[in-house]
Amino acid sequence: MKEIVKDIRRWQKQDKKIAVARVIDLDGSGPRLPGAAMAVTEEGEVAGSVSGGCVEGAVVLEALEVIKNNKRHIVSFGYSDEEAFSVGLTCGGTVHLFIEPLDW
Amino acid sequence: MNGKTQKDISIFDRVEELLNEEESFALVTVVKGPPAGEKMIVFPDQKSGVDFEGSLGNKDLDRVVSRDARGELAAGRSGVRNYGESGEAREETVQVFVESFIQPPQLLIVGAVDFTAALVKIGKVLGYRVIVCDAREIFATTQRFPLADEVIVEWPNKLIEKTGQTFGPRDAVCILTHDAKFDVPAIVSALATDVGYIGVMGSRKTHEDRIKRLQEVGVEKEEMERLRSPIGLDIGSRTPEETAISIVAEIIALRTGRSSTSLSETKGPIHD
Numbered sequence: 339m340k341e342i343v344k345d346i347r348r349w350q351k352q353d354k355k356i357a358v359a360r361v362i363d364l365d366g367s368g369p370r371l372p373g374a375a376m377a378v379t380e381e382g383e384v385a386g387s388v389s390g391g392c393v394e395g396a397v398v399l400e401a402l403e404v405i406k407n408n409k410r411h412i413v414s415f416g417y418s419d420e421e422a423f424s425v426g427l428t429c430g431g432t433v434h435l436f437i438e439p440l441d442w
Numbered sequence: 443m444n445g446k447t448q449k450d451i452s453i454f455d456r457v458e459e460l461l462n463e464e465e466s467f468a469l470v471t472v473v474k475g476p477p478a479g480e481k482m483i484v485f486p487d488q489k490s491g492v493d494f495e496g497s498l499g500n501k502d503l504d505r506v507v508s509r510d511a512r513g514e515l516a517a518g519r520s521g522v523r524n525y526g527e528s529g530e531a532r533e534e535t536v537q538v539f540v541e542s543f544i545q546p547p548q549l550l551i552v553g554a555v556d557f558t559a560a561l562v563k564i565g566k567v568l569g570y571r572v573i574v575c576d577a578r579e580i581f582a583t584t585q586r587f588p589l590a591d592e593v594i595v596e597w598p599n600k601l602i603e604k605t606g607q608t609f610g611p612r613d614a615v616c617i618l619t620h621d622a623k624f625d626v627p628a629i630v631s632a633l634a635t636d637v638g639y640i641g642v643m644g645s646r647k648t649h650e651d652r653i654k655r656l657q658e659v660g661v662e663k664e665e666m667e668r669l670r671s672p673i674g675l676d677i678g679s680r681t682p683e684e685t686a687i688s689i690v691a692e693i694i695a696l697r698t699g700r701s702s703t704s705l706s707e708t709k710g711p712i713h714d
Contacts, residue, residue: 339457339461367711372521372541373541410473442452
């Protein structure tokens, strides 16, 4: 969280809508621990990270939805070797994220 | 008084404020169940009479969760916990995420030498609060170590005796003076603390000589096993920067209990 506060403040001054995604839980192996956070603006600007780059793209899309619908929820990304192009952690774990609008 | 928060300041404002002040606290967020998104800030102990600020929307839930969050905070853990609507155990209506913010670990570097500057840099990259201590005023200056959080002119053993009770398993002391006059008393006082890592720089010969001196002042063999001397992992470091990497790698490996071998040579999960 600490590393994204500055960017969030800058975006707030520009009156941008923001969503915050945080890793809350991991099943198995995962690159970033609970607490890893990422902020996304309505324009798709990004600060921070929640994995080693495996799921960031998908998180941005989810975050944009959250901003649009103003609804917070848990999103999970696991590894699936059947669908070669599906989004997931290459290390085989599942990461659970809580994505919410920054209205607090 | 519980659960009161100043009206004109948001939870996010408060989080920013506490982060800037390097306070320890837990941010609790309801992530599932009614009322998702509700938040509270929990302190390690009563902070001017306040256990927590904000509310999860139910008094009983607040009480139970703040107590549990305090436990997580003490252990420096972040993760999810499940409750019933009024904080009942063994129910899963409400899931909360407890995010612990704890003070950064400390890295005390004894000796203001060339290797110190590099280790200060790497220590800051890893998020340590870095303190440099040397008894020699001309070497221990903030100009030489601009990135250090503190540069202290003092006999290192005296400083450790004064502040050593704040050291815990996450903290590290690196003694880089390789001068027996400073080393030996600094090691003795560091051994009296609960610090997780004590590394001491020097050649194999210096190390042998140091062991003798420590024996002379009555340090037991088992105590000496706590010392990482010569300091660092054997990765063939030459420059101060390379040496700093070998030192912090050793600190990390000691904390995690991992093998320090190349992952290509080992099997099993990469992350525990």
